[in-house]
Amino acid sequence: MKRFLVIFSVASLSVFSADRIGTTPVYKIAVEAYPSTEESRALRDFIKEQIQSTSRGQVTATFPDSEIRTWEFDKRGDATIETKANLQSLTQVDKLVLVSTEDGQALISFVDVLHETLEYRNALPESLSKTLVSDFLSYLDKKNIYLALSHTGASSSSQVKINSLKSTYVAGEPIRFEIETTEDNYVYVVLVPENQKGEPVLLFPNQMQNDNFVKKGERVTIPDKRISLKASPSPSKDRIRAFVTRDEWKEYQLRGKKEDSFYRLLPPAVTGTKTLARSLTPPPTLTSPIEESLVTEWEYEILSR
Known part of the structure; x- marks a missing residue:
């Protein structure tokens, strides 16, 4: 089972079906x-x-x-x-x-x-x-x-690039990489668990890098030196997925606890927020824009010491 020793970050559980x-x-x-x-x-x-x-x-x-x-x-x-x-x-x-x-x-x-x-x-x-x-x-x-x-399938035509000098890490080693965009866009970078049990962790934006509007040609290091993201002791392969949007996600605010470095989407039942809509019309689903996005994927391997 893949785990990450992410300082000040906790991810909850979810389930995925392989046949999707x-x-x-x-x-x-x-x-x-x-x-x-x-x-x-x-x-x-x-x-x-x-x-x-x-x-x-x-x-x-x-x-x-x-x-x-x-x-x-x-x-x-x-x-x-x-x-x-x-x-x-x-x-x-x-x-x-x-x-x-x-x-x-x-x-x-x-x-x-x-x-x-x-x-x-x-x-x-x-x-x-x-x-x-x-x-x-x-x-x-x-x-x-x-x-x-x-x-969402990865594409070589995505407007965001992931740059890293390494494809393998050893247990406990800090993980950092750069992103670069070909157009001015909001950029979201997500760590996707290999074992399909852990909820993906939002690496960017984060508590220290909360401005995720990246201009064309600008390079951003994720995470920066104020945050620690370390490879786990267990050998595994991990995926970092990056995608861009023209508009910021305001309706679904990406947020975390004060002591967290990385964000996750908190359910309304936990945050105490309530949707006040009283009509029969349900709130629109937001998965379609994601499914239509061109995603850049970077896979790297964690080796045991």
Whole structure:
């Protein structure tokens, strides 16, 4: 398993399906009403329609409404033994959405099926169920952005170049490289985990290099000497992916904790921010611009000492 000793940086977990390469990168999602009531089934069907109509995911069937299943998680978000058995039966699914409406509250939970853990949970009064769905879709958008970054094909025609004197590193050695653009653009540089478990880490912009508008011909060292990015003790191959955009991503602000050097997209349920949209129109997905971007990829190897 690939790991990075990134000082002051923590990356959370996500799952990728290997068979998505060459297709639109979205998760295979099952949506379950639990417990199955008329209200929870109505909310479940609404969420399924929102995911399908916006291509945010590939929705698959789960269990008949007549089957009673247990979906329980401990305080850390780990599935109980009975829940693990239920998740293991979902062999063609990446994620599971659990929907419930009880005691005047609407609840949405998002489960990582492969790792049997709870990723997201948020609840609001039933009267604000549309706001709850919008909040969840915003979280799903962020997951899909990372998925798109991980799977968009590399191109030699990209407007950003990655320059490095080395293709191999030893454990604990600092990693640095340069980027250069052929046009004035906003540049985003992402470290993509090899093992397809770790969430990609945004290397640029970062806390010390927060201005990511790079002018034509300008060379930027990533990370600069104020930040440390070190190769892990485990041998592996890693990918650095760089792409450009004409407009800065303002709606999806890339941010981190104060003590972090590198950023990650924080889900709304963690930051406490809520989408106030009250219409039936879902927020637009942002994966299409990424899928259409020309990406530069640099792969290097980490050797054991």
